[in-house]
Amino acid sequence: MPDHKKSSVVSAPGKVLLAGGYIVLDRDYSGLVFGLSARINVVSHPIQPTQGVHLTEIVVESPQFDDDSWVYGYTPVGDHGGVKVTQLDPGTKPFKPNHFVETTLNYVLSYIVSLPPKQTLSAITPAKFTILADNDYYSTTATTTFTPQRRFRHLGQTISKANKTGLGSSAALVTSLTGCLLSHYLPPSVFSLSTPAGRATLHNLSQAAHCAAQGKIGSGFDVASAVYGSCIYRRFSPALLSSLPAPGTKGFGEAVVETVNSPSWDQEINKEETDLAKGLKIRMVDVTGGTATVSMVKLVNAWREKNREEADGLFAEVEEKMKVLAGALKNGDEAVIRKAMGEVRRLMKKMGEQSGAEIEPNSQTKMLDELEGLEGVVGSVVPGAGGYDAAALVIRDDEGTVGRVARFLEEYSQREGVKARLLDVLGEVEGARLESWDGERWEEL
């Protein structure tokens, strides 16, 4: 039996960027993001030598998916290089890499062993990390309908084949795995999620690992909300991460510590001005069909380049309405929420029309307009980058409204030949947290 006294459980929420898509990529502007009640949890267990596992192994498993466990060996890298993990061939199963997991291990283990006073590799002991994602991250498939009550449903397929609902799984995963590794290997005097310094470490290290795994430096709003929950977010300067050497090369470990602990991090996380008044809920609608965020960002950037003055005017207006919306969500003024969300929609639709990116396509306009006509629906937007795949709603917190929205989406799906459904997930304000070990809760699978 694993020793639960030595286990840590860290969870991080998914995200919804209610207002501020595209503008938040530029440090001159900020965006309004909420965390979501759908969390990714990571549970650590020391591996007992009696299990016959090789002494320098770390196992990461995601038991909701077929064949998804990854075994890594770890070795020190000379010249302040930190630690490099290498995926070991499990022999019995197909060999599949998980780039997000592997990159996070390289960054976090290198950070831990390179912290001053220099820790040695003996700080890292063999352990297993289990990933448990709340059900709303993935769309249901026929194979899963028989086990609807499970908190962490088995998806009956591999991660690469699962249909994601766009709640930000990679950011929540990188953040919860980073938090769990730090909590598992470092004493509370060096890392604690409950101190502002600990949260800043979690944020900076998760951003670094997530950007490296993604192969691009986005605005980072998804990692910021995974760490801090709801906030008005102003991004960090991308230059902070531009000169890190690659994992496994000399100087990497030292550079990760220097970068993560640097006083130059300049993101702004304003939590004071974000909350959700009692009586209101943020709900997500999943619409089947995908959008490629990267190409939409390229279109908006190209348009802005050519039409700087007009674009900057529009960006400033979006930011202004975003702030009005944040204030109204906090104090519960429905009329102001409705108006501000309407303005955000109008401005984002215009941005799309001007740039050629389908930010609020006509099919979404139709669905949102009809949703806003339902009693109890206060406002709606296409969240994040927009596109065809999601909608976010602010609704009154009563059963009547939830039922009306769910019934409408069913009828609308049939009528319009799409698949739109209300997710169970709710907007929430809390970010990453240390979960208590309460026995069976983490042992369902």
Ligand SMILES: Nc1ncnc2c1ncn2[C@@H]1O[C@H](COP(=O)(O)OP(=O)(O)O)[C@@H](O)[C@H]1O
């Ligand atoms: N539950 C999970 N278990 C293991 N890895 C996961 C899990 N969820 C996400 N990931 C990692 O994140 C990647 C998905 O990232 P990405 O395509 O950016 O999706 P998203 O838009 O949801 O962040 C997966 O390929 C996998 O590497």
Ligand SMILES: C[C@@](O)(CCOP(=O)(O)OP(=O)(O)O)CC(=O)O
């Ligand atoms: C365009 C953006 O400003 C917002 C994208 O928001 P989404 O919530 O659509 O993000 P993905 O889940 O990564 O597709 C890009 C950014 O801020 O990085």
